[in-house]
Amino acid sequence: MSLKIINKSDLMPFVANMMGEYEVIGPVANDIGFKFATLTDASQVRLNYNTTVIPPRKTLLPTQETLFSFQKDMLAPTFDMKWRVLLGVHTCDLHAMCMLDEAFARGQPDTHYMKRRATTTIVSMECLDTCDENSFCKSMNTLTATSGFDLHLIQLGDFYAVDVGTTAGEALLANHAKSHEATRAEIALLDKTMSQKWSKFPVRLHLDGKDLPALMGVSYKSPLWEEVGKRCFGCGSCNIVCPTCYCFDVRDEVSMDGKSGERYRIWDSCQLDEFARIGSGENFRKTHAHRLRHRFMRKGKYIAEAFPGHQGCVGCGRCARACLVDITPVGVWNSLRQDHA
């Protein structure tokens, strides 16, 4: 669609206007860096954040979510129907959310996710610099996005270029922001900024993301899994921080008097021992090595094959930052690549 311009001084009023009508979730500063949180004041938003510990997927798939409540024999589905704007999503996370959209819509659509998704407007942001030494979005081809967003912001000096992706985005802009059609000079600045961008992002992975499924296909029996398995604590932090992880557990909770309660889902981790254990006690992924291999297979191969056009890893680097024993996708994949060089 069309390219619009918002002056920098008009951005805060835009955020404040949206807050009047929507729950606006955006990056804010906290003790350890940045996190996505509901804004209570437009000035809290930090669009220049580098990354967040927890990805914005929690807006679409909350850490814990009620599926239905029950009272004696009565069952009532619970849906969250707030209208939201998710602001300042980096393109790696946007790619991840597009994959989640596919995963939850496939087959029998997950009605809870679908409702949340339908009530969420995404305003994404172009990164013009690498966030830190752990990200490898360039190799995963996620350092930009031309679809998946409703609006997409690119900061160009004292104004923002706004790419309009959907009619919902167009309406959001028309109703809440002061903007104008981009001029030739503004488009020229966008051209210049974008053409200077790519060289600022280092290549950390020794292969292209598109070749990961093939690499993983020949790496099932690699001795590397035992090596990294020995270091892994099985803490599951890597799953919790990953924008493409979406596995969950389903549990029940009952009130003190036992008369009412709810069934809810809660984020789960394939790195935990009991994740794949069945009734007879058999566990299909007994060791850290088996479970790590499963995680990397999913990131590098299974998801890409199950959902063509999507990737199981978007190169955000969060799992590398979170792991206390330095088990990283770049390390693992480069090492496997070397074995098959």
Next chain:
Amino acid sequence: MSIPAIESIYLPTLAWISKVETMTATEKFYTVELPRGQSLGHKPGQFVQISLNGIGEAPISISSSPSRSNGKFEMCVRKVGDVTTALHNLGEGAQIGVRGPYGRGFPVEQFEGRDILVAAGGLSLAPVRSVINQIFDHRKKYDRFIILYGAKNPGELLFKEEREEWKKRSDVEFLETVDKGTPEWTGNVGVITTLFPKITVNPRNTVAITEGPPIMYRFVLMELLGKGIPEDQIWVSLERRMKCGVGKCGHCQLDHFYCCQHGPSFNYAEIKGVMEAL
């Protein structure tokens, strides 16, 4: 899919236990009645999620065949943990929740005209019974019919009356065995593979369906392949931990397959190279 998901795909349909029979020390057999006499509309080999409010859900195989489901279905439940123990404590008339049917069943229509060899171990006779009775009810459509069944000991053998009937029928060759006999036991003693030398098959025309505890597969598959039955004529059913039943939660993943979607019934040719499968 005849049970409508009322808005939430995780919302179960309320159903009633209309009959409970104690089968063994750890297994009970249930007849479940669906509201308004509706049918489950399942295929043999599919499963349902059984839900108890406040306790949770458990994936349970449908033991009755589609040919015999008129507003009801049957299931056999082994007591192992929270949900299954709570189910064991429920009597006739109790209300339970049902979601499903889920998963891929056995494509029995494709087996028409073939010799059918079923090999089931332990509790797995319950799910396989959905295929067995489907075949009995359309017996003319199939050629020879062989059932091999093994359990740990005589006390764990399921479906006593039905097995007695199978022994009498002339249109099925039924052989059973126990790993360990008792003084009263006069039948075959030994693991299920000891039954294979007792049967002859035409491997080219045989479709084999096998289901049992994980350890059994390796040995039974060796026997089936050893008889020369082609890989794509062998069907297995795999149990994995399941939470959602609809391909979302990730628990049942078996390499790139989701057991609740692509399975639980798999063709051996499909999964023989899948490292986590067998």
